[in-house]
Amino acid sequence: MPFFAYKARNGKGELLQGVLEAADQGACADQLMGTGATPVEITATRQPASDVEGIWARLTEKAVTPLDVQLFSRQMYTLLKSGVPIMRGLAGLQESAISKSFGKVIRDLRESLDAGRELSAAMRRHPGVFNNFYLSMVRVGEMTGRLDEVMLRLFEHLEFDREMRSRVKSAVRYPMFVVIAMVAAMIIVNVFVIPQFVKVFESFNAELPLMTRLLIAGSNFTINYWYLLLGGAVGVFFGIRGWMNTVEGRLKWDRWKLRLPVAGKIVHKATMARFARSFSLAARSGVPIVQALTVVSQTVDNAYLSQRVEAMRDSVERGESILRTAVTAGIFTPIVLQMIAVGEESGSLDDLMDEIAQMYEREVDYELKTLASQIEPILIAFLGAMVLVLALGIFLPIWDLGRVALRK
Template identity: 35%
Template sequence: MGVSPIDISEAKAGTGLQTEIKIPGFEKGVGLKDLAIMARQASTMLSSGLSLLRALTILADQTENKKLQDILGKVRDDVERGVSLSDAVAKYPVDFPPIMINMIRAGEAGGFLDQAMDSIATNFEKEHKLRSTIKSAMTYPVVVLVMSLVAVVVMLVFIVPIFQKMFSGLGGQLPLPTLMLVYMSHAMTYVGPVLLVAVVAFSFWWRANKNTDRVRAFVDPVKLRLPVFGQLNRKIVIARFARNFSNMIGAGVPILQALQIVGEVSNNFVVQRALERVAESVRKGESIAGPLAQEKVFPEMVSQMVAVGEDAGSLEVMLEKIAVFYDNEVESTTEALTSLIEPLLIAFLGVVVGGMIVALYLPIFKITSLIH
């Protein structure tokens, strides 16, 4: 006996087997690459004559990032109700950076939204490339370091106790290196769980507090003073400052507003406070280069090039040249650091693990020599 369907309807997304399981704090966010692709596509469609509403509809349908797709659908609905694009995206400050919102607002006011979107795309593409360069260069050293730590923990927790039982049956006094290794193994047995809990607790605390002013005021200056890595961090923030400032000026954003926004998106508390002081001086009628030269975080070359740009009326172009220069500096410095760190880490791994193995076999060597 067969059965026949009496009603057929489309299954709604998010029900039954299609339900998406979302764990708080682990949802896929909107990254720079997603925003760069979206802005590039929007610029192309707007410059081709498509209406903003039609462009948003296409973007919402074609975007692969589910979160961005959902946001763009809501932005499109707001625009359809008469809300400006800048006000619509401003409702999502976590996903759309201030620099993007204000460049869109400037593009709307000046009637060059397609050009503003193009500048946003170029800016985010360069920022994404910068981050990818640093991330790819640091991946191998981090993997080697983690492997070293795992190897040490495994030896202390599992291998050393086995050798200790064997040594206790032999009797006699253990060599000092072996004795130290045994004590470390005992300590790891008791301290290890506490240390693991502390690391997990700190990870959650850091995730919740890393963007607070109190934490940034302590951590960000340290980043700029670190041996070796301090100069790299300084070059990164200067490249970001120059590129963002150039793009905002090119989009028609007023200088004071641009300085404030560039400081907010600099990802460094020291630079943010420095640009706030520069903006205050500019508000009083001073040039940009003068107050900039008084801030130690900016090299003299930067303030001099800004001064030339102000005098020649080509500040946007000069800032772009500064950004290109420091982007290249970041790339070359990262490559140099990688070539230096990799052999050092490998040597460190060899010394630590090799030293532990030698310490474990010292009693055996001692007994063998006594037998002979």
């Protein structure tokens, strides 16, 4: 977008000068008036020359976070509920934005609205900030005239999503630290410890036990061909990542995640809680069931479960009931199916879905609290096996040597 040099006066009559980026002179004037300044002169100019500080500021500028979008949703609800015009409200949010990057997003929203676009269309210009579910819900709010209510529900939805992700990260932090420490210990033993014992073993002039020979071979391979191990690890990482980026790979990976011994049930319950919460939000906003299932399928962060939700949508579109499609999907527990049946019969499916979401959330919360105790036996068993292998491989030859010396 072009840049414009401006001169304006604030409410005290003081002269203000600067450069703004805007679609045209009218948009630049709107930006100034939105801040309470009266434009005096606006002329087109070239982009300011980039200096070292400007380049460094752009490189270190923080990206827009989900928390920024969450706070924006709450602020928009308050402004719209109070009857503040949306252009004036966005101008105030732009000035008070803590994140400079999100302030630029709000500025672009204002310029798009000033150019005649709808809010949902303006937000669609920033797919990295507003996801498909957010855009669909804003569009529903525009169509039904209840944009303020939609913004409040989006705030609650984002709050739930943020808390869920935070709990998962907190729960897996300790197991990940233990695994990383164990891998580091294995590398140190192979590179530094075993080579020192090799010198001692060579002085025995005797055949070493099989476990010892395996440890020595593994240590020699690690030291002499570490670049092959590193290259293989990098190749496997990028190979798996590329496979997961394919449609088939992502589908198989997401389905496999649900079958993991400990984490699988947590992933499944958390995803279903998100599905139920999103469906309840869409239904309460007046979205038809078929369209609601379409929107919700985009929020489910699992390709396999998203595919099952889309199959439910297709069945509902053919005239089948929600209960029948839910049974066919095979992703709900019997208790949830019973609640869906009651909600469909009573016409309060949105309320029942909200209760289902709360039930899944409570189960996820319990699973996360007990996650460390569930993983701890696995980590202890793995650590014990590693210590046993090292003990047999390193100390068994020394023990045999001691027995021989005692016999003499």
